[in-house]
Amino acid sequence: MEKILVLGAGRxxxxxxxxxxxxxxxxxxxxxxxxxxxxxxxxxxxxxHIATAVAFNINDEAQRTALIYAHDVVVSxxxxxxxxxxxxxxxxxxxxLFTASYVSxxxxxxxxxxxxxxxxxxxxxxxxxxIDHMSAMKVIDHIRKDKGLDLYAFESFTGGLLAPDxxxxxxxxxxxTWNPRNVVxxxxxxxxxxxxxxxxxxxxxxxxxxxxMIHIPGHGYFEGYANRDSLKYMDVYALxxxxxxxxxxxRRPGFTKAWDVFVQLGATDDTYEMEGVPEMxxxxxxxxxxxxNPTDSVELKLAHYLGLDREGPEIHALQWLGLFEEEPVGLxxxxxxxxxxxxxxxxxxxxxxxxxxxxxxxxxxxKENGKMKRIRAAMVATGESASQSAMSKTVGLxxxxxxxxxLNGEIVSRGVQIPILPEFYQPxxxxxxxxxxxxxxEEIELD
Amino acid sequence: MEKILVLGAGRxxxxxxxxxxxxxxxxxxxxxxxxxxxxxxxxxxxxxHIATAVAFNINDEAQRTALIYAHDVVVSxxxxxxxxxxxxxxxxxxxxLFTASYVSxxxxxxxxxxxxxxxxxxxxxxxxxxIDHMSAMKVIDHIRKDKGLDLYAFESFTGGLLAPDxxxxxxxxxxxTWNPRNVVxxxxxxxxxxxxxxxxxxxxxxxxxxxxMIHIPGHGYFEGYANRDSLKYMDVYALxxxxxxxxxxxRRPGFTKAWDVFVQLGATDDTYEMEGVPEMxxxxxxxxxxxxNPTDSVELKLAHYLGLDREGPEIHALQWLGLFEEEPVGLxxxxxxxxxxxxxxxxxxxxxxxxxxxxxxxxxxxKENGKMKRIRAAMVATGESASQSAMSKTVGLxxxxxxxxxLNGEIVSRGVQIPILPEFYQPxxxxxxxxxxxxxxEEIELD
Numbered sequence: 001m002e003k004i005l006v007l008g009a010g011r012x013x014x015x016x017x018x019x020x021x022x023x024x025x026x027x028x029x030x031x032x033x034x035x036x037x038x039x040x041x042x043x044x045x046x047x048x049h050i051a052t053a054v055a056f057n058i059n060d061e062a063q064r065t066a067l068i069y070a071h072d073v074v075v076s077x078x079x080x081x082x083x084x085x086x087x088x089x090x091x092x093x094x095x096x097l098f099t100a101s102y103v104s105x106x107x108x109x110x111x112x113x114x115x116x117x118x119x120x121x122x123x124x125x126x127x128x129x130x131i132d133h134m135s136a137m138k139v140i141d142h143i144r145k146d147k148g149l150d151l152y153a154f155e156s157f158t159g160g161l162l163a164p165d166x167x168x169x170x171x172x173x174x175x176x177t178w179n180p181r182n183v184v185x186x187x188x189x190x191x192x193x194x195x196x197x198x199x200x201x202x203x204x205x206x207x208x209x210x211x212x213m214i215h216i217p218g219h220g221y222f223e224g225y226a227n228r229d230s231l232k233y234m235d236v237y238a239l240x241x242x243x244x245x246x247x248x249x250x251r252r253p254g255f256t257k258a259w260d261v262f263v264q265l266g267a268t269d270d271t272y273e274m275e276g277v278p279e280m281x282x283x284x285x286x287x288x289x290x291x292x293n294p295t296d297s298v299e300l301k302l303a304h305y306l307g308l309d310r311e312g313p314e315i316h317a318l319q320w321l322g323l324f325e326e327e328p329v330g331l332x333x334x335x336x337x338x339x340x341x342x343x344x345x346x347x348x349x350x351x352x353x354x355x356x357x358x359x360x361x362x363x364x365x366x367k368e369n370g371k372m373k374r375i376r377a378a379m380v381a382t383g384e385s386a387s388q389s390a391m392s393k394t395v396g397l398x399x400x401x402x403x404x405x406x407l408n409g410e411i412v413s414r415g416v417q418i419p420i421l422p423e424f425y426q427p428x429x430x431x432x433x434x435x436x437x438x439x440x441x442e443e444i445e446l447d
Numbered sequence: 448m449e450k451i452l453v454l455g456a457g458r459x460x461x462x463x464x465x466x467x468x469x470x471x472x473x474x475x476x477x478x479x480x481x482x483x484x485x486x487x488x489x490x491x492x493x494x495x496h497i498a499t500a501v502a503f504n505i506n507d508e509a510q511r512t513a514l515i516y517a518h519d520v521v522v523s524x525x526x527x528x529x530x531x532x533x534x535x536x537x538x539x540x541x542x543x544l545f546t547a548s549y550v551s552x553x554x555x556x557x558x559x560x561x562x563x564x565x566x567x568x569x570x571x572x573x574x575x576x577x578i579d580h581m582s583a584m585k586v587i588d589h590i591r592k593d594k595g596l597d598l599y600a601f602e603s604f605t606g607g608l609l610a611p612d613x614x615x616x617x618x619x620x621x622x623x624t625w626n627p628r629n630v631v632x633x634x635x636x637x638x639x640x641x642x643x644x645x646x647x648x649x650x651x652x653x654x655x656x657x658x659x660m661i662h663i664p665g666h667g668y669f670e671g672y673a674n675r676d677s678l679k680y681m682d683v684y685a686l687x688x689x690x691x692x693x694x695x696x697x698r699r700p701g702f703t704k705a706w707d708v709f710v711q712l713g714a715t716d717d718t719y720e721m722e723g724v725p726e727m728x729x730x731x732x733x734x735x736x737x738x739x740n741p742t743d744s745v746e747l748k749l750a751h752y753l754g755l756d757r758e759g760p761e762i763h764a765l766q767w768l769g770l771f772e773e774e775p776v777g778l779x780x781x782x783x784x785x786x787x788x789x790x791x792x793x794x795x796x797x798x799x800x801x802x803x804x805x806x807x808x809x810x811x812x813x814k815e816n817g818k819m820k821r822i823r824a825a826m827v828a829t830g831e832s833a834s835q836s837a838m839s840k841t842v843g844l845x846x847x848x849x850x851x852x853x854l855n856g857e858i859v860s861r862g863v864q865i866p867i868l869p870e871f872y873q874p875x876x877x878x879x880x881x882x883x884x885x886x887x888x889e890e891i892e893l894d
Contacts, residue, residue: 190719195739199722201783202736203713205652210738231722266650272637275646275678289649291657292642336648 002029002407005067007056007086008077009035009044012100012126012178014387016075016396017044017051023404024050034067058082069093073403076101083107087121094119098403100126100395107416115415124418125402126395127358128158131379131432133236133418134398134425135439136362139375140237141422143366152243152372153365154233157214157224159250160391163355163382171317173252175348177356177391184268184341186249193230193246202226208260214250214361216378217440222359223256224248237420250359258317262340264306265289270337277333281326282343285336286318299324321347356383358390360439365446372446377439397435401428449476449854452514454503454533455524456482456491459547459573459625461834463522463843464491464498470851471497481514505529516540520850523548530554534568541566545850547573547842554863562862571865572849573842574805575605578826578879580683580865581845581872582886583809586822587684588869590813598689599819600812601680604661604671606697607838610802610829618764620699622795624803624830624838631715631788633696640677640693649673655707661697661808663825664887669806670703671695684867697806705764709787711753712736717784724780728773729790732783733765746771768794803830805837807886812893819893824886844882848875 004024006017013033020031031048034056035041041053058064058078068074068089075098076086083099084106090097091110096119103123114121124130136156143149162168162175176183191202202210211223227247234240251259262268266289274280274288283298290301302318303310318324323343331342350356357380364375383389402419405411405427412423419425432438451471453464460480467478478495481503482488488500505511505525515521515536522545523533530546531553537544538557543566550570561568571577583603590596609615609622623630638649649657658670674694681687698706709715713736721727721735730745737748749765750757765771770790778789797803804827811822830836849866852858852874859870866872879885 190713190716192719192722196741198739199735200737200739201713201716201721203652203711203716205650206711206713264650264653266637266648266653269637269648269650272639274648275639288646290647292645292647294643 002027002073003071004029004031004403005071005074006031006033006077007035007058007067007074007082009033009037009041009053010077011387011389012392012395013077014044014389014396015393016077016400019397019400020403021046021048021051023400027404027407029407032067032071058085065089065093068095071095073098073407075099075399075403080104083123090121091117091119096406097121098125098399098406099123100130100399102129103416103418111416118414120406120411120414121416122402122406122419122424123416125398125424125428127160127391127398128360130398130419131394131429131437132156132158132360132362133420134429135360135377135379136364137237137420138425138429139362139364139377139441140239143364143375147366147368149366149368150241151239151364151366153245153363154237154239154242155244155246155248155363157222157248157250157359157361159222159359161250161252161357161359162350163357165355169320170347171313171320172255172258172348174255175350175354175356176345177350177389180341180345180348181337184337184344185270187225187228187263188268188270189228191226191228191230193226193244194234194242195244195246197243199231205263208256208263211251211256212248213253216359216361216380219359219378219380221253222250222361223253224250224361225256236418244365250361254313254317258314261302261306261308261314261318265302267336267340270335273333273335274339277329277331277339280329280331280339282323282329283326285329285339285343286323350386352386354386356386356389356391357381358383358394373443374446375441375443377441379437379439381437393435394437397432397437398428401431449474449520450518451476451478451850452518452521453478453480453524454482454505454514454521454529456480456484456488456500457524458834458836459839459842460524461491461836461843462840463524463847466844466847467850468493468495468498470847474851474854476854479514479518505532512536512540515542518542520545520854522546522846522850527551530570537568538564538566543853544568545572545846545853546570547577547846549576550863550865558863565861567853567858567861568863569849569853569866569871570863572845572871572875574607574838574845575807577845577866578841578876578884579603579605579807579809580867581876582807582824582826583811584684584867584869584872585876586809586811586824586888587686590811590822594813594815596813596815598686598811598813600691600810601684601686601689602691602693602695602810604669604695604697604806604808606669606806608697608699608804608806609797610804612802616767617794618760618767619702619705619795621702622797622801622803623792624797624836627788627792627795628784631784631791632717634672634675634710635715635717636675638673638675638677640673641681641689642691642693644690646678652710655703655710658698658703659695660700663806663808663827666806666825666827668700669697669808670700671697671808672703683865691812697808701760701764705761708749708753708755708761708765712749714783714787717782720780720782721786724776724778724786727776727778727786729770729776730773732776732786732790733770736783797833799833801833803833803836803838804828805841820890821893822888822890824888826884826886828884840882841884844879844884845875848878 031051033041038055045051045053073096080101211225230247360379362377381390478498480488485502492498492500527548658672677694807826809824828837
């Protein structure tokens with residue numbers, strides 16, 4: 001009997017736990033689901049006889065030590081900042097660790113020690129990072145290993161979106177399907193990528209104006225804006241001779257220009273506390289970034305300041321969010337980013353029956369027999385509901401599948417890993433496909 | 448005999464040391480000028496029999512301790528980061544300290560201990576901060592104490608500029624009269640001020656587009672853009688009921704829109720190292736912030752990206768700086784800000800005979816007998832040469848005068864101070880006036 005400990009039973013852990021409960025019956029697993037909120041853990045366990053829900057406080061050293069020592073495999077769905085602590089304990093106790101988070105420097109340094117103890121610390125095994133790595137490496141390995149050719153260009157975009165709904169008048173076609181704070185802060189820092197052999201940099205305040213349009217057959221157009229540091233994928237995927245390397249985020253058309261209003265105003269700034277937040281209204285929040293002018297309206301000042309049409313789609317998008325209302329923000333203090341998040345939550349919090357949609361798109365260019373060829377691969381996954389969301393499934397299933405394959409003895413890698421080796425991506429992508437998460441690939445010849 | 452130690456003999460210390468040498472003869476002072484570069488210290492001492500030049504390494508604990516213990520008064524013209532260390536030693540040794548730098552938190556906490564030991568730690572006693580405090584507080588005290596009235600609005604602008612020169616074709620009318628790195632990084636962070644009772648915020652990427660024009664009779668028009676945090680002057684000057692409080696920086700017309708090109712590109716970013724700096728040319732530097740496009744020129748891409756006229760003054764200003772040349776940058780590594788500084792130094796380093804100009808301008812509004820009144824005060828000071836610059840004099844003379852008055856026993860304040868009390872500003876402003884640094888005040892009644 002294998003004992004699996006799941007730390008964290010929040011929204012993104014739902015599909016993972018469901019998968020483990022289903023697979024665990026035949027495989028004779030014993031699963032413990034631990035969360036600060038016992039009720040959350042109990043909801044996820046659903047009375048399964050192979051699972052136990054426990055109330056858990058990560059800051060309780062005795063409890064976290066005892067729990068980790070009592071299991072064979074640990075899956076951490078906790079906020080990423082806790083992973084080094086959990087990993088340290090796993091190392092000490094000799095337990096394997098699985099996460100969907102980026103490998104931090106604190107995690108990376110444990111590689112050798114984990115290898116020495118024969119432990120696997122698998123990270124970045126969710127959606128993004130996760131499925132992006134696996135689906136990209138499958139094609140990259142095909143071009144490099146099967147064909148023996150070099151990659152000329154690689155672009156990759158992912159978006160966590162709302163599924164299209166004709167009855168929804170939300171002009172953003174966007175809602176909070178994941179952490180609202182991360183949505184507000186998305187894109188901060190400088191973007192770095194390489195295009196046709198030239199290093200390129202985009203500052204945050206220009207990012208949302210430099211999107212490109214991406215078309216996915218059957219799903220229409222999306223706006224893609226660049227992610228922070230694409231250059232690091234030169235190392236991660238060993239793409240050292242590549243001429244174009246670009247990773248980005250997808251939104252529906254119109255989003256980036258409307259969101260850019262907040263960026264231009266400074267409304268996403270998280271570096272200082274605003275004055276007078278307890279009495280502030282939505283309208284006053286916007287006005288605090290505009291010049292003083294006793295005669296013009298906030299709407300007119302905003303349109304004039306940013307060169308927008310007073311009756312155009314960006315002003316309308318802000319209007320739909322209630323940003324011009326004299327409605328109290330409802331916070332006692334906050335940075336601009338915190339105030340904006342609070343206002344956005346009022347309209348972007350999605351109802352329990354609202355379906356989300358995950359869209360992932362890759363482009364690979366390579367030269368074969370003197371001709372430039374392009375492979376495009378796209379996956380579009382639609383959720384069933386807020387609790388059975390596409391986000392939860394695409395984050396949780398890769399982790400669940402990886403754990404199953406690992407416990408079956410099919411994975412031999414040890415140390416700190418991400419799923420870029422065939423022994424990870426092949427079985428995970430295959431099983432995801434049987435669950436309906438499939439990449440549609442097409443190959444064309446460029447002129 | 449009083450012993451004065453001057454730490455740092457760089458460009459900004461010239462006028463201070465000259466003043467101390469002149470005043471010190473009659474007053475029987477013994478002056479030590481200490482600098483990492485002995486030659487710099489020797490040049491400043493000019494063979495005076497009351498002064499000694501010494502080679503000095505701030506990181507040599509034994510030397511800095513011995514030097515401070517051997518003097519009565521310490522003036523630190525070192526970079527501000529060393530001031531807490533120097534202040535700590537002064538406290539230990541029981542020595543008074545004078546600086547022209549902002550009071551840091553590390554300095555502020557020494558207030559009580561300095562008072563207990565009967566020591567004066569006078570900071571912010573140069574130009575800006577320094578003369579700005581003194582000239583503003585003189586008028587503020589006049590309105591508040593003499594008239595018993597409240598201030599309604601206070602605005603204050605300072606610029607370290609080049610003196611007008613009809614033979615100079617520099618379209619920026621600007622050069623490095625002070626620290627080039629600080630010029631490149633100027634304005635970073637969020638601007639905060641209050642206008643007509645409303646708190647206002649400007650993000651860095653919008654700062655240089657929101658300048659206002661200021662006219663100084665006899666000197667023409669200047670562009671003023673906001674300094675980082677005007678709100679702190681509510682506490683510093685005790686202006687808690689003020690409706691408008693705005694501090695800013697002056698540049699000559701056309702500067703801010705041309706400088707904004709660098710801000711928009713991200714060329715002043717100091718947070719990451721660029722790739723390929725050793726082989727980079729000026730033109731490639733600019734191109735790295737622009738989209739890839741094999742057919743358009745860098746100039747055209749830049750004009751299009753930022754909505755500028757291809758033949759307009761901003762593109763011309765960059766052209767004058769050589770930014771479109773395929774000339775090697777000449778650095779082995781660097782952030783965008785460091786690369787830009789290196790390029791700017793090639794054209795903005797001023798010749799030894801080039802005169803600089805300091806411009807300071809204040810506005811004070813207050814209500815008297817039901818009528819709103821406005822006082823404007825302006826000082827324009829022109830340097831003699833690069834070594835006898837207006838900057839050096841306006842930074843050094845207030846410090847020198849303060850030291851003289853202190854040693855004469857005319858200053859009774861102790862602890863960590865800035866020159867906002869009459870016992871500081873009155874004698875310093877009076878003596879500055881005899882040296883030709885005079886504020887012209889005018890008062891008008893507003894409609």
